[in-house]
Amino acid sequence: MRKAAAGWGQAPKRGINRTMPDTALVMMLVAAPAIGSFLGTLVLRLPEGQPVVAARSACPHCHHPLAAWDMVPLLSWLLLRGRCRHCGAAIGAFYPGMELAALGIAAAAVMLVPAAVVPWSCLLGWALLALALIDRRAFLLPDVLTLPLLALGLAATAVLDTEALPAHLAGAGLGWLAFTLLAAGYRALRGREGLGGGDAKLLAAGGAWLGWPALPAIMFGAAVLGLAEVLMRRLQHYPLTLNQRERISCCSFNRLQSNIRSDDSIRTDIALGGGGHRSDEPIAFGTWLAAAIWLLWLFGVPGA
Numbered sequence: 001m002r003k004a005a006a007g008w009g010q011a012p013k014r015g016i017n018r019t020m021p022d023t024a025l026v027m028m029l030v031a032a033p034a035i036g037s038f039l040g041t042l043v044l045r046l047p048e049g050q051p052v053v054a055a056r057s058a059c060p061h062c063h064h065p066l067a068a069w070d071m072v073p074l075l076s077w078l079l080l081r082g083r084c085r086h087c088g089a090a091i092g093a094f095y096p097g098m099e100l101a102a103l104g105i106a107a108a109a110v111m112l113v114p115a116a117v118v119p120w121s122c123l124l125g126w127a128l129l130a131l132a133l134i135d136r137r138a139f140l141l142p143d144v145l146t147l148p149l150l151a152l153g154l155a156a157t158a159v160l161d162t163e164a165l166p167a168h169l170a171g172a173g174l175g176w177l178a179f180t181l182l183a184a185g186y187r188a189l190r191g192r193e194g195l196g197g198g199d200a201k202l203l204a205a206g207g208a209w210l211g212w213p214a215l216p217a218i219m220f221g222a223a224v225l226g227l228a229e230v231l232m233r234r235l236q237h238y239p240l241t242l243n244q245r246e247r248i249s250c251c252s253f254n255r256l257q258s259n260i261r262s263d264d265s266i267r268t269d270i271a272l273g274g275g276g277h278r279s280d281e282p283i284a285f286g287t288w289l290a291a292a293i294w295l296l297w298l299f300g301v302p303g304a
């Protein structure tokens with residue numbers, strides 16, 4: 001049995017599965033790479049305040065205008081082996097990556113949610129993809145994306161499960177309130193910003209899509225993913241060999257006393273807490289909020 005998307009009830013709605021023709025599902029999959037290409041332009045240009053209307057229309061290297069054929073998602077990149085047809089400059093994997101990611105989101109929706117929910121799920125997933133990457137690149141969650149996403153969540157609820165609308169309205173309000181209060185508390189305690197205002201609006205959007213009971217799961221999921229990133233960064237920045245780790249853990253005190261080589265002493269210092277990920281190094285928390293919202297939408301809130 002297919003699991004219902006988390007926000008709209010305990011069990012899938014009867015008869016909702018076949019209200020959307022399969023051709024419409026195929027259309028979502030066919031459109032996905034082109035939408036991914038547009039999202040790529042959005043991710044690159046929105047934080048810089050550049051116009052987003054036209055997708056890439058010229059080669060960034062030789063500025064030769066691209067023909068329609070050059071802009072066929074995925075296929076053109078594969079056929080030209082990632083190079084510009086005119087100057088031969090490497091085009092890079094960013095756009096094909098975006099096209100694949102958008103396709104993956106549509107495919108996940110088709111496989112995991114009832115057919116009538118697929119178009120809504122695609123819109124949610126594509127918007128979250130753009131937000132996640134913009135926050136990662138620019139530490140920014142633009143209102144022009146979060147606020148329409150919030151409204152869209154309420155619209156989806158009104159269409160798919162009207163009775164749940166109060167719970168989703170409460171989700172939007174409480175989500176915004178939770179992070180706004182948390183940010184105010186952090187500011188009062190530490191004297192600096194811990195959470196951006198964009199995070200509160202994204203959590204509000206998550207509440208609008210999933211309903212207020214999902215808010216703790218969204219916040220917990222995002223926190224776990226964010227902590228995992230902190231741990232990964234520590235491991236990547238300071239790769240210790242197994243041998244070094246053993247020596248440090250066994251006899252770090254002795255090694256600090258002895259005449260050790262300078263690079264070893266730096267590593268020892270790090271392993272003892274003298275370095276690594278500093279607590280004020282920013283994490284793009286919106287990226288993990290977006291990921292948590294998407295996973296909970298697809299797989300449901302545990303225990304709900």
Ligand SMILES: [Zn+2]
Binds near residue numbers: 060062085086087
């Ligand atoms: Zn070129």
